[in-house]
Amino acid sequence: MAELIFLGTGAALPSVERANSALAISLDGTDWLQIDAGGDIYRSLARAKIPPDGVKDLVITHAHIDHIGALPSLIESFRLSGRHTPLRIWALSEVQEVIQRLLSLYRYELTLDRWPFALDLRTIDSGSTPTLAGISTRFGRMDHALPSVGVRLDLPRGPVCYTCDTQPTPALPALARDVDLLITECTFAHRDVADARISKHMTALEAGQQAAEAGAGALALVHLGFGPRFSEAEARAEAGISFKGSLLIPYDGQVIDV
Ligand SMILES: [Zn+2]
Numbered sequence: 001m002a003e004l005i006f007l008g009t010g011a012a013l014p015s016v017e018r019a020n021s022a023l024a025i026s027l028d029g030t031d032w033l034q035i036d037a038g039g040d041i042y043r044s045l046a047r048a049k050i051p052p053d054g055v056k057d058l059v060i061t062h063a064h065i066d067h068i069g070a071l072p073s074l075i076e077s078f079r080l081s082g083r084h085t086p087l088r089i090w091a092l093s094e095v096q097e098v099i100q101r102l103l104s105l106y107r108y109e110l111t112l113d114r115w116p117f118a119l120d121l122r123t124i125d126s127g128s129t130p131t132l133a134g135i136s137t138r139f140g141r142m143d144h145a146l147p148s149v150g151v152r153l154d155l156p157r158g159p160v161c162y163t164c165d166t167q168p169t170p171a172l173p174a175l176a177r178d179v180d181l182l183i184t185e186c187t188f189a190h191r192d193v194a195d196a197r198i199s200k201h202m203t204a205l206e207a208g209q210q211a212a213e214a215g216a217g218a219l220a221l222v223h224l225g226f227g228p229r230f231s232e233a234e235a236r237a238e239a240g241i242s243f244k245g246s247l248l249i250p251y252d253g254q255v256i257d258v
């Protein structure tokens, strides 16, 4: 059975309970697609029992630190673990520029002799349909403070869409049309919608509206900015105003069958 693991479910500021948002998906439990690399992502992979050579394809959705900041240390951890399998890294061209600059900062560590595995940087954009870890995908640009990309995944139980960071946009329901599961960000309660517009994020109310517009069967909320101003109960109540399907607020490490 194909699995999707919520490696992290938090917003840019991690908490004890929630690391920066990231996902891992596999059809067979051997080859994995990882999405995003912020925070302490190598430990999150280890906790999920994904071996160092298990990630075949890595998508970086955009260049904010909570999604890209751990890339050099992830690659170095893979090297130290003895990985030999090539790693393909998929991103928008604007993000690939950041990746190359970021890796160049660590060129001493990352170009040591006996470098054991190939890094293969691949560019994607709206409409790209690469097969990642055996999974058919389709990408679409979202609307965030930096160029960002969401992905639709063709999985055995039905299509799943992960939007990454975005504010409400017609591109979201277009990419997520009639998916079984929409995984989208939910950084703010709607009382802070002005902050959401400044940083181009989404409120729980808006996440429910976008999921309803997409015709999604289920909705999972990640990139959760829970804290003194935003609770899980508020997220459920706000999203449920428009979205009447099943609503999941996953915890870090949660595994679901897809
Ligand atoms: Zn983020």
Ligand SMILES: [Zn+2]
Pocket: 062, 064, 144, 165
């Ligand atoms: Zn962001």
